Amino acid sequence: MRKVISPGRVNLIGEHTDYSYGYVMPMAIDLHTIFLYAAHETISVYSSFFNEFIEVGVGPARKTHKWIDYILGIYYVLFNMNLKPGGIKGELQGNLPIGVGLSSSASLEMAVVMALNESYALGLNRLEMTMVGKKAENDFIGIPSGILDQFAVSFGKENHAIFLDTESLQHEYIPFPSDVQVIVFNTGIKRELASTEYANRKKIVENSLEILKKKSSKYVEEKDLRILPKLYAKRMGYVVRENMRVVMARDFLKSGRIEEFGRLLMESHNDIANNYEVSSPELDFIVSESLKQKALGARLTGAGFGGSAIILSYKERSSIIAESLYKEYRRHFNLEASYYFVHPSEGVTIV
Numbered sequence: 001m002r003k004v005i006s007p008g009r010v011n012l013i014g015e016h017t018d019y020s021y022g023y024v025m026p027m028a029i030d031l032h033t034i035f036l037y038a039a040h041e042t043i044s045v046y047s048s049f050f051n052e053f054i055e056v057g058v059g060p061a062r063k064t065h066k067w068i069d070y071i072l073g074i075y076y077v078l079f080n081m082n083l084k085p086g087g088i089k090g091e092l093q094g095n096l097p098i099g100v101g102l103s104s105s106a107s108l109e110m111a112v113v114m115a116l117n118e119s120y121a122l123g124l125n126r127l128e129m130t131m132v133g134k135k136a137e138n139d140f141i142g143i144p145s146g147i148l149d150q151f152a153v154s155f156g157k158e159n160h161a162i163f164l165d166t167e168s169l170q171h172e173y174i175p176f177p178s179d180v181q182v183i184v185f186n187t188g189i190k191r192e193l194a195s196t197e198y199a200n201r202k203k204i205v206e207n208s209l210e211i212l213k214k215k216s217s218k219y220v221e222e223k224d225l226r227i228l229p230k231l232y233a234k235r236m237g238y239v240v241r242e243n244m245r246v247v248m249a250r251d252f253l254k255s256g257r258i259e260e261f262g263r264l265l266m267e268s269h270n271d272i273a274n275n276y277e278v279s280s281p282e283l284d285f286i287v288s289e290s291l292k293q294k295a296l297g298a299r300l301t302g303a304g305f306g307g308s309a310i311i312l313s314y315k316e317r318s319s320i321i322a323e324s325l326y327k328e329y330r331r332h333f334n335l336e337a338s339y340y341f342v343h344p345s346e347g348v349t350i351v
């Protein structure tokens, strides 16, 4: 058996900007999907998380609404590209929590495409594999997401954040300060609204770009928004400011101005909550409580509507912040949350 290790991701800043070809700044994290695999005649995989074994033949498949769909989705895209890998057997393991906004789906997709690429010498490079993962998510799973998640999972680099222009796909690795901790705080709320509301936001942004005759939100300025309907202008205003914040965040991180970087995270959260309206009372609570606890910054990460927040703090304060937040959160919402101390990590790798 071979082994592929595929990380999850957090997005530090640049939220809901990827589907309008704006800027994002994610990092891969050291919580992983592990896929032990070998070439086989059929697709026969055991998931230790779901404690379930599934076997299906290789060939055109329908969505089953189970975890195997992320594997079938990769086959679907590869077959459409006329690459025809054989089957695969193996076992899925790992410690990446599923469905909490840390891109467990992209992580699994990238593990599978990498395993197939290697087993059947498909000859895809990392960027091509990334696109296969995104296409599986868009065309088979049916989520109209951007490139953020698969890119971060593929191109992660230990101790670095990634500044990515999602239009040109040019990216830059930025060293992440070793005295700063990223805490992921999972609200424990399922992201039920996420897929419909996500598609709504995307439509508004696409319509706005069409009216403005721009390919990317990077080329839009706030003054351009006057010609848009009111709700469109409100949503696009957020996107335009968020793109600018990602560029500033890159510069702050590069020049070691971590407190200013933290403040941008907080501004980003307030703006997305008020003007893009994808936050939730639980996420807002986490952000305001962590600032009371002297975190450097905090914001929702990923699509929003539940899922997880990230908190940035100096390492020496991180345990105190996480523990007190955990208690306060439980007291306030009577909900069981969970938190993780994460570090910027390598992208998907065969070991």
Ligand code: GLA
Pocket: 011, 014, 015, 016, 017, 018, 019, 145, 146, 147, 148, 149, 302, 303, 304
């Ligand atoms: C989800 C999507 C990404 C991105 C984020 C929001 O994670 O999969 O493509 O749009 O939401 O930034």
